[in-house]
Structure formats: structure tokens, C-alpha cells
Amino acid sequence: MTTAPARPATLWEAGTRPAGGALRLATALLVTAAVADLVLSDGLGLxxxxxxxxxxxxxxLTVRPSDFFPVGVFPPLAMLVVVLLLAISEPQAVADARDGVVQATVSGLSSHAVALALGYAACLALLLVRRQFLAAHPR
Incomplete structure (x- = not known):
């Protein structure tokens, strides 16, 4: 009896990173990107x-299937945290310099709503595709 050779993992199956480490790294990269953007320009931008x-x-694409939930809720929380930190420390980076923390946070979130919506939609769509693929093709 001959068994079929194991096929290589597809893009949808390749994610094996635990969510804890991936989310910590993503948070550090987002804060670094925000700081770099502030150094290069007047405010949080493109x-x-x-x-x-x-x-x-x-x-x-990189987390393991058992960690889909934390990754699915990460994008809006990450955007909120970065904008809130900037609203507290440098409100002029996300809003008018005279705005309070709440107003600067709302202004910052609204000015980056397109990036939030696109990033979040892409994240959720990829997680859905991965979940459906893994359900249809168990290893």
C-alpha cells in the first residue's frame, strides 16, 4: 500500500505563530511606525x-488557527491605543492642538478610518478564507 506524498503547506495553512508573540511584535511595529511618521512629518499620516x-x-496570515480570535479583534484596538496615546501626549499629531483627549481621539480615529476599515476588512477576510480552507482540507 503506497501513501501519497505529503503536499507542501499552502499560504492558508502556513501560519504557525502563536498570537501572543505576534500581537506583541505587531504592537511594537505600530508604535515604531507612529513615531517614525511623527519624525518624518507633522502628524500621523499615510x-x-x-x-x-x-x-x-x-x-x-501568520498566526496559527487556534489564535484567530485575538487577531480578529486586534486591529481596532491597536488603532484606538495608538491614537489615544498620541491624543494624550501630542494631540496636534492627530487633531487640533487645543482639543481635549476625547476629542483628539475621536478626530484621530476618524481621520484614519479608511486605513482602519481596509486593514480590518482584509484581516477578517483572510481569517475567514483560512478557516474555510482549513475546514475543507484537514491535514
Whole structure:
């Protein structure tokens, strides 16, 4: 009796990283991107948005299937934390300098809503595709 050779893992199966380490790394990268964006420009801008969306996609592809939930809730919380930290420390980076913390947070979230929506949608879509693929093709 001959067994079929094991096929290589597809993109949908390749994620094996535990969520804890992946989320800590993603958080550090997002904070670094925010700081770099502030150094290079007057406020949080397109560079941060692109890094945010990229990190959302990479997270969805690299974590193991048992850790889909933490990755699925990470993007909006990460955006909120970064914008809130900036609203507290440098409100002019995300809003008008005279705005309070709450107003600066809301303004910052609204000005980066497209990046949040696209990054979050891509993350959730990739997690869904991975879940469906793994259910249809168990190893």
C-alpha cells in the first residue's frame, strides 16, 4: 500500500505563530511606525496607515488557527491605543492642538478610518478564507 506524498503547506495553512508573540511584535511595529511618521512629518499620516494595513494582513496570515480570535479583534484596538496615546501626549499629531483627549481621539480615529476599515476588512477576510480552507482540507 503506497501513501501519497505529503503536499507542501499552502499560504492558508502556513501560519504557525502563536498570537501572543505576534500581537506583541505587531504592537511594537505600530508604535515604531507612529513615531517614525511623527519624525518624518507633522502628524500621523499615510505612512502609518500603510504600515497598519500591512500589519493587519501579515497577522492574519501568520498566526496559527487556534489564535484567530485575538487577531480578529486586534486591529481596532491597536488603532484606538495608538491614537489615544498620541491624543494624550501630542494631540496636534492627530487633531487640533487645543482639543481635549476625547476629542483628539475621536478626530484621530476618524481621520484614519479608511486605513482602519481596509486593514480590518482584509484581516477578517483572510481569517475567514483560512478557516474555510482549513475546514475543507484537514491535514
Amino acid at each position: 505612512f502609518y496607515d500603510l504600515v497598519f494595513a500591512t500589519i493587519c494582513v501579515v497577522l492574519a
